[in-house]
Amino acid sequence: MPASPPHASNRPRPARWLSSGNSITQQFLSLGGRPDIVSLAGGLPAAELYPVAEIAAASTRALARWGAVALEYGPVEGLPALRAAIAGRVSAAAGRPFGSENVLLTTGAMQGLDLLGKALIDEGDLIVAQFPTYLGALDAWRPRQPRYARLDWTFAEPTFEATLRQAKFAYAVPNYSNPTGVLVPQGQREALLDTVLAAGTWLVEDDPYLPLQLDGPAPPSILASHAARHPDGPYDGPVIYLGTLSKSLVPGLRVGWVVAEAGMIATLALAKQSTDLSSSMLTQAIALDLIESGFEARHVPPMLAAYRERRDALCAAMSSHLSDWFTWEVPPGGMFVWATARDPGFDTNALYAHALAEQVAFVPSSVFDPDGVLTNAIRLNFTRSSPERLVEGVRRLERAVRRYLAARPGRAA
Ligand SMILES: Cc1ncc(COP(=O)(O)O)c(C=O)c1O
Known part of the structure; x- marks a missing residue:
């Protein structure tokens, strides 16, 4: 008689890194699907502004133009015509030529982050990251088990260059x-570039929010700053720049790109080959159509008007309901307001449970800290919800704060 199979619970477990909080992103995204909860947690655009009909028409045109090519595996570096279009866009912004050899098309900017981890990080390697740090980057690099130091935009720490080295x-x-939501001024961008150059390391500039300029233009990218110093010849600078169509069009295309010197692009392409062979040629062909037809450029301004209204509604509601306990800057662009508790002992992880009880969600600051110890701030998204829902969400958040304070041992509200 065959031995009875071991119980399913005895089967080998997933790799160690998976046990350390990686479901957080999914958890926050899934809250957005619950109508009972006002989710200010996800980092999502306004779905009702997605240009469904225009993307349907672009799909038809793309298939007519590319036929079977759009349905094949493609070159690992991406659809050549779209690579060239992105190289053209970056060249125009940077004021110097970038060629297709400087562009790798990726499955969203998220894949660029993942490939950087795969291609560059060995266990224990040091990353100097802007703090607090994008959760998706921490997630992407967690399997590689790096160490983190803080990117200090004030450059006050005399050992910062040595750390970067x-x-x-x-x-x-x-x-x-x-x-x-912070917009780093040009002087600090230049200072970081100088320090990176002096230290002889790489600089990953992650720029998904570039199109979401709500209060006037952003300073030139660090890539453009470096390009201005070296206007001729093949690009050989230290900047590895990540872009995406997720914010100017829709995240569902999953079209992003990495721009870097050609050797780095070849390294990342090697890493990409064993990840997915190639990104979807169909969505790259659709993206090319939406760029070449000028649709992307036409789509952004009305979207920004809607986002401005939402940001202002959120901040006004916060002033009415949360200013006793939190401070914040009105963000000049992007998708998020970051609010810091006046009381450094305020624990937004504990607030979270009360918020869910009041049917509102936010992202607590601890998930943006590689060490998880930053617990006195919250991230609120303003792009996904209508102004009315945002106001309702903030009302619920006020109730959650009152509950939290009432439940806190030994503290008065
Ligand atoms: C800082 C940052 N980098 C990268 C991404 C990933 O963007 P994509 O949708 O292109 O994968 C996001 C998404 O919100 C982000 O906030």
């Missing part, structure tokens, strides 16, 4: 950062 790369989101 030890690092595999610096990681920055200078435009309307996720999670803080």
Whole structure:
């Protein structure tokens, strides 16, 4: 008689890194699907503004133009015509030529982050990351088990350059950062570039929020700053720039790109080959159509008007309901307001349970800290919900704060 099979619970367990909080992103995204909860947690655009009919028409045109090519595996570096279009866009913004050899098309900017982890990070390597740090980057790099140091935009720490010299790369989101919404001024961008150059390391500039400029233009990218110093010849700078169509069009296309010197692009392409062979040629062909037809450029301004209204509604409601306990800056772009508790002992992890009881969700600051110890701030998204829902969400949040304070031992509200 065959031995009875071992119980399913005795089967080998997933790799160790998976046990450390990686479901957090999914958990926050899934809250968005619950109508009873006002979710200010996810980092999602306004779905009702997605240009469904225009994307249907672009799909038809793309299939007519590319036929079977759009349905094949493609070159690992991406659809050549779209690579060239992105190279053209970056060249125009940077004021110097970039060629297709400087562009790798990726399955969203998220894949660019993942490939950087795969291609560059060995266990224990140091990353100097803007703090607080985009959760998706921490997630992408967690399997590689890096160490983190903080990117100090004040450059007050005299050992910062020495720290950078030890690092595999610096990681920055200078435009309307996720999670803080901060726009880094040009002087600090230049200072970071100088320090990276002096330290001889790489600088990953993650720029998904570039199109979401709500209060006027952003300063030039760090890539453009470097390009201005070296206007001729093949690009050989330290900047590895990540872009995406997720914010200017829709995240569902999953079209992003990495721009870097050609050797780095070849390294990342090698890493990409064993990940997915190629990104979807169909969505790249659709993206090319939406760019070449000028639709992307036409789509952004009305979307920004809607986002501005939402940001202002959220901030006005916060002023009425949360200012006794939190402070914040109105973000000049992007998707998020970052609010810091006046009381440094305020624990937003504990607030979260009360918020869910009041049917509102936010992202607590601890998930944006590699060490998980930043617990006195919250990230609120303003792009996904209508102004009315945002106001209702903030009302619920006020009730959650009162519950939290009442439940806190030994503290008065
Ligand atoms: C800082 C940052 N980088 C990268 C991404 C990933 O973007 P994509 O949708 O292109 O994968 C996001 C998404 O919100 C982000 O906030």
